[in-house]
Amino acid sequence: MGFLWRWRVTLMATVVGVVAAVMRFATLGYPQALVFDEVFYARGAYSLITIGYEGEWGGENQDFAQGDFSQLTSEGDYVVHPNIGKLMIGWGMKMFGPTPYGWRFMAALVGVATVLMIAFIARQLLRSTLWGGVAGLFLALDGEHIVLSRTALLDIFLTFFVVAAFGLLVVDRHVTSRKIYADAARQRTALGLGATSLIPGGGPNTGIRWWRLASIVVFGLAVSVKWNGLYFAAAFLVLSVIWDWYDRNKAGYVKWFTGGFVRAIPAFLTTVVVIPLVYLASWIPWFRADKAWGRHWAEDNPGEGLTWLPDSLNSLVHYHEQMWTFHQGLDEPHNYESNPWGWPLQLRPTAFYFEDVTDVDCGAERCVSAIHAIGHPLLWWVGAAVLIYAIWRILRHRDMLALTVTAGYLAAWLPWLPLAHRTIFTFYTVTMAPFLVLMLVWAMQRIAKPERLGGRWWKPGVIMCVVYVGLVLIVAGFFTPIWIGEPIPYQYWRLHMWLPSWV
Template sequence: MAWLGPLLVAALAGAIRFWRLGSPRQIVFDETYYAKDAWSMLRLGYEGSWPDRKIADPQILAHPQVIPLSDGGSFVAHPPTGKWVIALGEGVFGLTPFGWRFMTALLGTVSVLMLCRIGRRLFRSTFLGCLAGALLAVDGLHVVMSRTALLDLVVMFFVLAAFGCLLVDRDRARARLAAALPAGPDGRIRPDGDTGDRAGTGARPWRLAAGLFLGLAASTKWNGLYFLVFFMVLTLLWDVGARRVAGARHPYRAVLRKDLVPSALSLAPVAVVTYLATWTGWFLSDDGWGRHWADGRGGTWSWIPAPLRSLWHYEYLVYQFNVGLHTPHKYQSNPWSWLVQGRPVLFSYTSPQPGEDGCYTATPCTRTVLALGTPLLWWAACFALVYLLHRWALRRDWRAGAVLCAVGAGYLPWFLYQDRTIFSFYAVAFVPYLCLAVTMMIGAMLGPPGATERRRRTGTVAAGVLVLLIAWNFVYFFPIYTGRTIPYAGWQARMWLDTWI
């Protein structure tokens, strides 16, 4: 069951995400940028130039397809990894809606499998692990982002992979410390000050792998850098805790001497090298935007190779663009509203007339793709986060701290950019940890193993009702996650809040 359950949950997630993936057959929201940049990178190794989107989009979807791509470099606002990922699907299936959405659907499916395994390791329960994965499988925002060629789902995947690697590293490092502890006269292993202070934890390949994945996340969108910083602090605290449990008299000093360089600080160099490696296509090009900016320029930093200085200049301009992005948008939102799904983003909306496109009513219908999390899941997550704060602050539950750290890394930094144009679908980066939070709350509802039969029965009923309501809620909103044609009255009935319209 350690793998069978997670695989079954992942199969369900895959069926949801790949079902009619090529529909709607149109460029949805910002796919107009990333689908074309991905195709350009596949052909040129960097982002080339396209004509105005009003011209290029119909040509891409036309039959026969016309692709007006030129090799002149184009200034873009995000690093290349996410577009390389999208390009993998286009390389196999072509520049079609199915092709540019294939990899996000695949990563969305695999992320459900990963969360099942991560939840199993975190809670030491296959059932709770599968429950966490199942909640992610039926989250509407995760489904919509898995079926759309945007970058945020790719960030979520790499960060989740890094989180899983760090959990494995934590368990293995603690096992090595435990193995180093001496046995007492009675043969029992006990904490030992000398061992806790001086024992090494050996090679940390899983932590290096986490650095690789965090580098890939940051080279997809820069908000991946916040996860790197938060996770570095988290792993340091884990190492301190491990030293303390092992009996170290000076756990912080022991970590600084034994664990800082080979473990926590190894994340940053690996991430930086990974980030630079993802720009290989741009480095090898002659026409990438700004590629030769530093050629022949002198100055204080002339000792640094010109390609690196050109990249630094490019990144500086990207930073200026991103922090200065204040163009009003109808669906932008303040991060205060994200957890309650106050302002979802409408990705696509059409109004088929009677007799058209599956509209079999006497009145017009709608086809909508709305980036909305499953409401009951997100509202339950608000209570779950409060519960985890209690567990972490008052019970020192490391599991609660780990989940809160990941949520904080994906959520809190956006409060620094409240004046910038930002959207609620950015929250997909921390959706898996909301599912872990709800799962941990449900585990508490079920009660401890030694609870009375009445307590267990009551907790089981309450937990079961919550899970069934979340599942029903997802099924109810499924048509507006996947662009199914429904009567206009059905669409109105699903607009529970005025801010969703």
């Protein structure tokens, strides 16, 4: 049995990993251009690894893509995101040079890693290697995740750290719940209680939870890519407390709420210390660079700001005030801005790249290369319906698994709804994609193995799931050219514009 288990897990990881890698690394160096916001992040990453901080650039944006790096100046550039994502982009350039492949390599690598992590997370949550493989396959074939994995933007790194932190919490829950149930069994034996009798107290002290501590550190890295990593940290760390309450209650402890709450206090205190420390450490390049933007603001403006802080920290706080003001005022019209209410249906996806191609014969009079960050329609549209069902399960049946698989999706989406007036984009939904596929496979498992059959396979449900997976594969093949920028006939590109708002 052990050999069979290892064989199935190895096969799952291999298939999922190969599909994810092919979709992300094939023709990764094309196009030979700065795609969408790579103009900020690829050049910023090059500056970080070259002069140690982000300097201003002169000349034309695309000079960089053609190998002209002479336009980098020593003047500090005003940037509005932390460093970790750009440093990771820079690691790719250190390995493969400042080329399109080099500045996209790390995005592709963490994209593949995220797919594999989701496969194993789904496998743990659903207790099934098969459904873990389906989850990994779905994320491997999702357009949002593919496009962002092939582009040097920050959001794929945020997604990677968020999924990694969530995975660590899943492991923590597995380890901790085993301790809780084992302690409950010992308590019942010691007190001479029956198998279903309630147990006095709030449950065991589970000690230092190293997996949760590691998760908090990784959440700090997520925040060090983009600030909205805080939304995920808050949502998932609260979820871990809810898991604790649930397990203590299910184990039969009378004071399950108090027991879980008391042990949540150290986790909260650890969080409010560790995440800021990790975030502060991510600014080390800025502290070390005399010419970085705003580095000596406090010295140049004596008596201003938080004067009780050291000058370097006072300058950093002022810099963050500027960053916050920028983000709050980001409301200028943009062709591809989108209302977050439409994100679950991908109503206004972001066009990253669109150029006529003259040096490739695509078999038509007009050939184009287009990259659209469009989520796989069959995944996202069905996922919106599954979300409604999952919320009903949570409210009506207090379904803990439904809450678990929807928490990340909601954490990635709900905080943006009050900001609908801002200039925001659908490609931010790449952070929703991993949790979208968790919701989908959770629902598919319930269809294929309905509760009323006691976990046995239901043939009509199995057929529906197999047909759905087949359709997902077919549609993914159809959309792949506009996810990777493959030169295609213009009319073929038009066939992909299923909604007027996609054009």
